[in-house]
Amino acid sequence: MPFMLDDLKKAQQAYRQFLERRPPEHHARYIFPFFAGSYFCYRKIDVRRVVAVAKAASSDPSYLDVGCGYGDFLSKIREFLPNASGVEKEGGIFYALGVEKPAYIEVAPVESIAKQGDMAFVGWMEPGVDFRRQVSKAAQCIVTTFDAGGQCGINGGCEYDEFGYERVAWWRTPSWIDVNAEVMNRYYTPTLSEEKKEQLADLRSAHNFWYVYARPDIADKVRESLRAQAAMEDPHDRFEFEGVLDECGFGYKEELLTVTSARRLWEVVFD
Numbered sequence: 305m306p307f308m309l310d311d312l313k314k315a316q317q318a319y320r321q322f323l324e325r326r327p328p329e330h331h332a333r334y335i336f337p338f339f340a341g342s343y344f345c346y347r348k349i350d351v352r353r354v355v356a357v358a359k360a361a362s363s364d365p366s367y368l369d370v371g372c373g374y375g376d377f378l379s380k381i382r383e384f385l386p387n388a389s390g391v392e393k394e395g396g397i398f399y400a401l402g403v404e405k406p407a408y409i410e411v412a413p414v415e416s417i418a419k420q421g422d423m424a425f426v427g428w429m430e431p432g433v434d435f436r437r438q439v440s441k442a443a444q445c446i447v448t449t450f451d452a453g454g455q456c457g458i459n460g461g462c463e464y465d466e467f468g469y470e471r472v473a474w475w476r477t478p479s480w481i482d483v484n485a486e487v488m489n490r491y492y493t494p495t496l497s498e499e500k501k502e503q504l505a506d507l508r509s510a511h512n513f514w515y516v517y518a519r520p521d522i523a524d525k526v527r528e529s530l531r532a533q534a535a536m537e538d539p540h541d542r543f544e545f546e547g548v549l550d551e552c553g554f555g556y557k558e559e560l561l562t563v564t565s566a567r568r569l570w571e572v573v574f575d
């Protein structure tokens with residue numbers, strides 16, 4: 305089990321205490337990602353890109369969010385793909401905390417999913433958790449997000465090439481760890497000088513990568529669908545919580561000084 309339910313209960317208590325202090329709107333998402341957000345930061349354009357990938361596989365695609373937790377990202381996907389569903393191994397996260405489990409989330413390990421679908425999404429797995437083989441049996445296209453620190457297999461790779469997929473494109477977003485640090489430094493560390501805050505902001509480097517994979521026979525179609533989506537995307541069409549990313553210096557197409565290639569956040573790089 306990736307986490308202990310007792311730890312989760314303690315974290316939930318801290319989350320409730322935090323909310324009682326009436327913090328600025330949307331901060332909780334970046335401080336308690338499991339309860340109030342997700343372990344990867346996203347904008348509406350990410351949701352639209354993922355939907356564009358799924359729609360390249362089928363006009364009415366099946367969509368499975370693997371290890372979806374409480375389903376924060378999944379709920380946004382469902383605004384565009386109302387039949388999208390999720391699978392979450394740890395049913396205790398709902399029952400132990402008294403959170404109602406939506407019907408579209410199945411409590412089961414992905415290993416039990418037998419049917420082949422159009423699209424699987426894997427949003428940030430704990431280091432060491434590696435279910436790529438199972439995911440690759442479940443879908444024609446896969447979008448996976450992971451941190452630059454190394455996750456999944458023993459070598460830290462989250463790639464799907466070895467399972468018969470072609471990588472079609474990728475993009476970079478800020479890691480929730482960097483956003484969390486920035487929110488904490490800016491708003492919850494009153495003793496930190498402005499100069500120190502600026503210095504810390506320059507150090508951030510724990511990016512999150514979004515990799516898009518497709519079976520070779522539909523790779524071109526997926527690439528074109530994503531290309532068309534990226535060309536017409538409107539960063540002003542957004543979720544309210546994206547304002548926190550902007551305030552913290554993680555703007556759309558913001559240029560990063562700490563990397564040497566694909567320096568702009570959210571810039572799609574086609575393979």
Ligand SMILES: C[S@@+](CC[C@H](N)C(=O)[O-])C[C@H]1O[C@@H](n2cnc3c(N)ncnc32)[C@H](O)[C@@H]1O
Pocket residue numbers: 306337338341342343344370371372373374391392393394412413414415426427428429430433435
């Ligand atoms: C780090 S959390 C990420 C949750 C969510 N995707 C997000 O990004 O916020 C990983 C989730 O994957 C679930 N998980 C781990 N192994 C799994 C498996 N074999 N099948 C389904 N879910 C699994 C865990 O229970 C946990 O809720």
